[in-house]
Amino acid sequence: MNILLHVCCGNCAIFPVKELRAQNHQLTGFFFNHNIHPYQEFRRRLETTIEYAQQVKLPLLIDDQYLLEEFLAKVSSDPARRCNYCYSSRLIKTAQQAAEGGFDAFSTTLLYSRYQNQSEIIRLGHQLAEEYNLTFIGQDFRSGWNEGIRISKEMGLYRQQYCGCIYSEKDRYHPRANAT
DSSP states (O other): EEEEESSSOOHHHHHHHHHHHTTOOOOOOEHHHHHTSSSSHHHHHHHHHHHHHHHHHHOOOEEEOOHHHHHHHHHHTOGGGGGHHHHHHHHHHHHHHHHTOSEEEEHHHHHHGGTHHHHHHHHHHHHHEEEEEEEEOOOOOGGHHHHHHHHHHHHTTTOOOOOOOHHHHHHHHHTTOOOO
16 A cells, blocks of 8 residues: 555654555655644754655655644643644644545554554544545554664664653653652
8 A cells, every 4th residue: 555654753653664664565754743842842853754764765745834833722721632632633634645645545653652542543543534535554553662762773863752742841851740
């Protein structure tokens, strides 16, 4: 299949790209991550994604709109549900891009992260696939977590320490009371 792969960052793309290519899929990466804060972090993740894509010869589409105000307006009234908006907004954009670009399917590197809600991402992906007449590849890539980390270090890629939004950065330095 010809798959458009939403790429949240270069590091998280390593294992999914390897796995999907091993399954003989044709891949194109798609960078759209309007949730990342601050802007310097956004730029650094974009540059790392470009660097990774060049190293592995992954065609890459980029939507580099920095829509911080839009993201904050959508999540500020209920920050605890921010991830649902974050998943849906990026998957919607990916499904639209896939449909417009003539792709057969789409997926996301969010399915690589141990920290993301797999079932919600997969649910949204299948819902959007039906809406846009595409296939959603909801493969669980978490088994490659350690391999992806090792390879990213070998490649010398910048490795971020939080998912990207201002709330996750806050949680990194000021953990919630109920976190373990």
